[in-house]
Amino acid sequence: MRRAAPVLVVLLGLIALWYAASVWMNATWVYDQAARAGESPTLMEVIPQTMAQERPLLPPPHQVASRLWEGLAGQAITSKRSLVYHGFVTFRGTMAGFALGIVLGVGLAMAIVRFRVMDMSVMPWAIISQTVPIVAIAPMILVVSNQLGIQGREVPKAIIASYLSFFPVLVSMVKGLRAPDQMQLDLLKTWGASEGQTFRKLRLPASMPYFFASLKVAVAAALVGTIVGELPTGAVEGLGARMLLGSQYGEPLITWAALFASAILAGILILAVGLVERLANRRMGVRA
Amino acid sequence: MVLALALAFWAAAWALNARVAAFGRTRAGRIFVPVLFGITLLVLWEGLVRGLGVSAVILPTPSAIAAKFAASTGLLWADFVQTVLKGALSGFVIGTAAAFATAILADRVPFLREGLLPVGNFVAALPIVGMAPILVMWFGFGWQSKAAVVVAMVFFPMLINVVAGLAASDRMQRDLMATWGASYWQALWKLRLPAAMPFVFNGLKIAASLALIGAIVAEYFGSPVVGMGFRISTAVGVLNIELVWAEIAVAALAGSAFYGLIALAEKAVTFWHPSQRN
Structure with missing residues (x-):
C-alpha cells in the first residue's frame, strides 16, 4: 500500500x-x-x-473511457466495431511475430555462441539491423509479399514484429548462454559431457533468467511492430487500423479508444510473460 | 544452376570467413569478417535477382538501387534534411533534454520518483507510435508534428534510464561525498552524473532508433511534399521501387551514423566503465 x-x-x-x-x-x-x-x-x-x-x-478522460468501454463491452465481439475483435487481430499478429522473433533470436544466439565466425560476422549486422528504421521497410515488405502472392496482412505484420522483437532475445541469449563460468564448464568436461549435454544441462538452464528478462522487452516490441505494420499500410483490421481510421475520418475518439485498448493489450501481454516466467522458475526449482 | 552457383559462392566466402575468424582477434580481422559477410550478402542478392530473373517490381538489384541513389542525390538530401535533421533530431534533443530535467526533478523529490518510475516503465512499453495521427492533427503537417511524435516516443525510455542511472552510484561513494561536505549539486555534478553516464548513453541509443521510426511514421499521416516517409509511401504507390530502396538506404545510413556518433561519444565519456575497457 x-x-x-x-x-x-x-x-x-x-x-x-x-x-x-x-x-x-x-x-x-x-x-x-x-x-x-x-x-x-x-x-x-x-x-x-x-x-x-x-x-x-x-477528448477528456471520461469521454475516452466511455468510448473504450463501449468498444470493449458494448458490442458483440465478432462485430467490426468491437475493440475486442480488433484487439484480437492485433494480438494474433503480435504472437506470430513474437514466436518468430524468439525462434530467430534463440537460434542465432545458439549459433553465435557455438561458432566464432558467426559471432564475428553476424553480430555486427544484427546491431546495424536495429538502427535501420523498420517503418521505412514496412510498405516494401507489403509490396513484396503481395507480389509473391501472399494474401492478407498476417505474414508481413509478423515479419515486421519479429524484426523488432528478435534483437532483445538475441542479445540476452548470447549473454545468457555465455553465463556459465569456466569452472562449471571444466567440471562438465571432467565428467566427459558431450557438447550437447553441456548445452542442455548447463548453458540452457543458466540462460533462463536472461531469456525471460528479454521476453518482456520482446513482447512489447512485437506489439509495437504489429501496430506499425497496421498503421501506414492501409490495413482494415487491428488496433493500428482503428487509429488510422479515426484520423482519416476526423473521429479522434476512435483513435483514442484504440490507443488505450492497445495499452491494455500491452499490459496483459507483459503480465502474461511474467506469469510464464514464474511458472517456469517454479518448475526449474528456482527459489524466489 | 543459378542456385548452385550461389551456394558455391556462399560456401567459399563462408569458408574464407571461418578461416579469418579462426586466425585471430586482430583489429583487421574484426573489421574484415563482418564486411566480407555484408559483401557476400550483396553479391548473392545481385546474383540471385539477375540469375532467377526476379522482376524489378519485387526486388531491384543493389546496383540498380545504387544507380538510382546516385541519380537522385538532390531529392534524397532534401528528404533527409526534412525528416532527419528537422523532424527526428529536434524531437530527439527536446525529448531527451526534457526527460533529463524530469529525471533530476524526480531525483530531488523521492515521492515523485516512487510514483513516476512504475508509470514510466509501463508507458515505455506502450506503442506510443499510435499517437502519431493525433499529434499530426494538433501540430499540422510540417516538421513540428514529427518532432512532437519523436518527443512523445523518446521521453519515457530516456526518463527511466536516467532515473536508474542516478541511482547507480553506491552508498559508500555518496557517503564519502557527504563527509566532504559536498552540496546536492556538487555531489550530482562530480559523482552521480558521471556514474549515471552508462545508463544515459543506453537511453540515448534507444532514443536514437526510436526517433527515426517516429519521424518516418508521422509522415505517413500527412506531410509537406518532401520527407522520407512521404517519398516512400508515394513511391510505393507508383511502383518506383528503386527510389524506395534508395530512401531505405538513406534511412539505414542515417540510423547507423546517428547510433555510431552516440557510441563514439559514449566511448569518450565512459572510458572508465568495465564494458569499455578491454
Missing part, C-alpha cells in the same frame, strides 16, 4: 493535467461557436461544453 500511494498520486496528477489540457484545447472551438451565435460565454459556461464535444481536439 505504501508503494502504491505515490503511483496513485502521479496517475491522478496526470489525469488532472489531462482535464486541464482538454479544457484549454477544446475551449477555442466553443468560443468560435459562441462568437458565431453572437454570445460571449463566461468561463464557467465554457467548461462543461469542452467536456462533451462530438469531435474534440483532446
Whole structure:
C-alpha cells in the first residue's frame, strides 16, 4: 500500500493535467461557436461544453473511457466495431511475430555462441539491423509479399514484429548462454559431457533468467511492430487500423479508444510473460 | 544452376570467413569478417535477382538501387534534411533534454520518483507510435508534428534510464561525498552524473532508433511534399521501387551514423566503465 500511494498520486496528477489540457484545447472551438451565435460565454459556461464535444481536439478522460468501454463491452465481439475483435487481430499478429522473433533470436544466439565466425560476422549486422528504421521497410515488405502472392496482412505484420522483437532475445541469449563460468564448464568436461549435454544441462538452464528478462522487452516490441505494420499500410483490421481510421475520418475518439485498448493489450501481454516466467522458475526449482 | 552457383559462392566466402575468424582477434580481422559477410550478402542478392530473373517490381538489384541513389542525390538530401535533421533530431534533443530535467526533478523529490518510475516503465512499453495521427492533427503537417511524435516516443525510455542511472552510484561513494561536505549539486555534478553516464548513453541509443521510426511514421499521416516517409509511401504507390530502396538506404545510413556518433561519444565519456575497457 505504501508503494502504491505515490503511483496513485502521479496517475491522478496526470489525469488532472489531462482535464486541464482538454479544457484549454477544446475551449477555442466553443468560443468560435459562441462568437458565431453572437454570445460571449463566461468561463464557467465554457467548461462543461469542452467536456462533451462530438469531435474534440483532446477528448477528456471520461469521454475516452466511455468510448473504450463501449468498444470493449458494448458490442458483440465478432462485430467490426468491437475493440475486442480488433484487439484480437492485433494480438494474433503480435504472437506470430513474437514466436518468430524468439525462434530467430534463440537460434542465432545458439549459433553465435557455438561458432566464432558467426559471432564475428553476424553480430555486427544484427546491431546495424536495429538502427535501420523498420517503418521505412514496412510498405516494401507489403509490396513484396503481395507480389509473391501472399494474401492478407498476417505474414508481413509478423515479419515486421519479429524484426523488432528478435534483437532483445538475441542479445540476452548470447549473454545468457555465455553465463556459465569456466569452472562449471571444466567440471562438465571432467565428467566427459558431450557438447550437447553441456548445452542442455548447463548453458540452457543458466540462460533462463536472461531469456525471460528479454521476453518482456520482446513482447512489447512485437506489439509495437504489429501496430506499425497496421498503421501506414492501409490495413482494415487491428488496433493500428482503428487509429488510422479515426484520423482519416476526423473521429479522434476512435483513435483514442484504440490507443488505450492497445495499452491494455500491452499490459496483459507483459503480465502474461511474467506469469510464464514464474511458472517456469517454479518448475526449474528456482527459489524466489 | 543459378542456385548452385550461389551456394558455391556462399560456401567459399563462408569458408574464407571461418578461416579469418579462426586466425585471430586482430583489429583487421574484426573489421574484415563482418564486411566480407555484408559483401557476400550483396553479391548473392545481385546474383540471385539477375540469375532467377526476379522482376524489378519485387526486388531491384543493389546496383540498380545504387544507380538510382546516385541519380537522385538532390531529392534524397532534401528528404533527409526534412525528416532527419528537422523532424527526428529536434524531437530527439527536446525529448531527451526534457526527460533529463524530469529525471533530476524526480531525483530531488523521492515521492515523485516512487510514483513516476512504475508509470514510466509501463508507458515505455506502450506503442506510443499510435499517437502519431493525433499529434499530426494538433501540430499540422510540417516538421513540428514529427518532432512532437519523436518527443512523445523518446521521453519515457530516456526518463527511466536516467532515473536508474542516478541511482547507480553506491552508498559508500555518496557517503564519502557527504563527509566532504559536498552540496546536492556538487555531489550530482562530480559523482552521480558521471556514474549515471552508462545508463544515459543506453537511453540515448534507444532514443536514437526510436526517433527515426517516429519521424518516418508521422509522415505517413500527412506531410509537406518532401520527407522520407512521404517519398516512400508515394513511391510505393507508383511502383518506383528503386527510389524506395534508395530512401531505405538513406534511412539505414542515417540510423547507423546517428547510433555510431552516440557510441563514439559514449566511448569518450565512459572510458572508465568495465564494458569499455578491454
